[in-house]
Amino acid sequence: MATSAVLCIILGENDSAKVTLPLGIPSSVEELQSEIKRQCEVFGDFRLQYKDLDFDEFINLTSTSDIQNKGKIKVIYPPSALSTSSPGFSARTSSQDEINSISSVDTDLPLSSDSSSTSSLRSEPWPNAFPVPEFVYDVEIQLQRANSDFQSxxxxxNPNPRMKSDILETLASQIVKYKAYPSSAEFDSVAEALVKKHPCLREQGSVTGFYGWKISLKFKMGNYRTKLRNIGCSELTVNSLKRQQDDQRTSRNQVKKPKRAEVNYYPDYPTGQTKRSLEEERLALLSEVHKNNNQQVVKDKMERTFAYRRHEVIEDKPFIAEFKRRWPALFSEREVEAEFARITTVPLRSKFMQQLDHHSSKLLRIFQKKGGAAGQKIRNIMAEYDKNDAIETRRACVIKALIVYLNEDPESLIREYLDVETDQSVDQMVLGIFAIKKEVAEPTDSLADVGIVIEGVEVLNDLQNIANALAILFGLTYASDLSYPKNLRCTFEVLQKILMEMDVRHLSSKAQVLKNKLFE
Incomplete structure (x- = not known):
């Protein structure tokens, strides 16, 4: 049995933390980095140094065998990270504030995808303001002089072809840290950030001043993807023509890439791991999941097998019954949250509830103005809202009214029954929530059970209330790479793009109209 250990982690000047390792010092530096990310809530790239007893100095850590119990570890950030903010403090503060804002949601999950044993996972979504990196030394010198001439x-x-290629190559390597397939709007944001930082590069005669840079960057990004595909980057090799020709199940035109703001859609296996070793981890996980008080071991193994699980979901597209049989640990509230955070870097329940409560008052005013048959349905739903003070019931009413407002049927998503009823229609549900009410007159919000059904299989139950169940269901659509139901497509789009604020640039007309009204 491994002996536990504690380490002093120095995060910065006058900023340190104590990290407890119940299973002892990890076997690799990558695992230790992941544990520091999880416990200290440190995001982004960093390296580690340890306090060497022989020289009494901090030395670069290359092997965890150099670390002893109660040793000191220093976190070293790249210069670019230090120039913007201190990842060791500001990121932890903001994430803690967000978690504390919803006390009714019990979650202490990290907001970054810190999968154990790997440093390849992206830790943040596409930024609001793209950070233009430092270019190679000679390029920076020329740009500094050109910027001075422009200001004076x-x-x-007009950079020469070689210099322009260096600039585009550096930008492409920075882009792929966030996504391999940026949209047109995201190329705009990169090109705009470039000419904003280096105004000497603005294009004369261009309306935006950066259109030519955007087009050149698109071509360079395509070439850069080819380079990464040739060296075996999973996210890109999955779309290679040769692979698709070898796999008869895959359409040549079917490109597997993020479509719903996934940050880690198809990651590489952790360093030093293979498909065979990760399958062994999965088999070990099957036994660990049935043990009592074993949450931490299960969590570590789920993190370690994340990439393996994503490859299975994206490539094999298993039925939910088979997927649950192979990965039973995933089908719990905590692990759905953790998986969603690994895929998107966004907290699930805390943000879902916070945003739902934040928009509720404005939604109520919007609902009151709805007329016709839909307006009458909404008023019938909101009658229960007015006579019940329970926040869980009020959230459920807002959700149902929102579905009606979007001209979709709430019963397609939420089926409610009395506990004495038996209705086999739940078995026919493709994707939805069932809520079983107790056979009592009061309170009206008393629920015996709330659960989730996918492909006719009850995958989760005992979810307390409808809002919580909807948040977990939304997370499961990402964890299992499920398409949104056609008859509820607009509802899920609003949940994703307005409530969770993921991929907000592309909205359908219905969602855009609702968003405009919410932010009037």
Missing amino acids: NGTLF
Whole structure:
């Protein structure tokens, strides 16, 4: 049995933390980095140094065998990270504030996808303001001089082909840290950030001043993807023509890439791991999941097998019954949250409830103005809202009214029964929530059980209330890579893009109209 250990983690000047390792010092530096990310809530890239007893100095950590119990570890951030903010403090503060804002949701999950034994997972979504990286030394010198000339006499700079290629290559390597397939709007944001930081590069005669840079960057990004595909990057090799020709099940035109703001859609296996070793981890996980008080071991193994699980989901597209049989540990509230955070880097229940409560008052005013048959349905639903003070019931009413407002049927998503009823229609549900009410007159919000059904299989139950069940169901659509139901497509789009604020640039007309009304 492994002996537990404690380490002093120095995060910065006057900022340190104590990290407890119940299973002892990890076997690899990557595992230790992941544990520091989880316990200290440190995001982004960093390396580690340890306090060497022989020299009494901090030395770069290359092997965890150099660490002893009660040793000191220093976190070293890249210069680019230090120039913006201190990842060791500000990120932890903001995430803690967000978690504390919803006390009714019990979650202490990390907001970053810190999968154990791997440093390849992205830790943040596409930024609001793209950070233009530092270019190679000679390029930076030329740009500094050109920017000075531009500020003094307005002279624009036309870089030679080699210098332009260096600039585009560096930008492409920065882009892929966030996503391999950026949208047109995201290329706009990169090109705009480039000419904003280096105004000498603005294009004369262009309406935006950066259109030519955007087009060049698109071509360079395509070439850069080819380079990464040739060296075996999973996210790109999955779409290679040769692979698709070898796999008869895959359409040549079917491209597997993020479509719903996934940050880690198809990650590489952790360093040093293979498909065979990860399958062994999965088999070990099957026995660990049935043990009592074993949550931490299960969590570590789920993190370690994340990439393996994603490859299975994306490539094999298993039925939910088979997927649950192979990965039973995933089908719990806590693990759905953790998986969603690994895929998107976004907290699930805390943000879902916070945003739902935040928009509720404005939604009520919008609902009151709805007329016709839909307006009458909404008023019938909101009658229960007015006579019940329970926050869980009020959230459920807002959700049902929102579905009606979007001209979709709430019963397609939420089926409610009395506990004495037996209705086999739940078995026919493709994707939805069932809520069983106790056979009592009061309170009206008393629920015997709330659960989730996918492909006719009850995958989760005892979820307390409808809002919580909907949040977990939304997380499961990502964890299992499920398409949104056609008859509820607009509802799930609003949940994703307005409530969870993921991929907000592309909205359908219905969702855009609702968003405009919410932010009037």
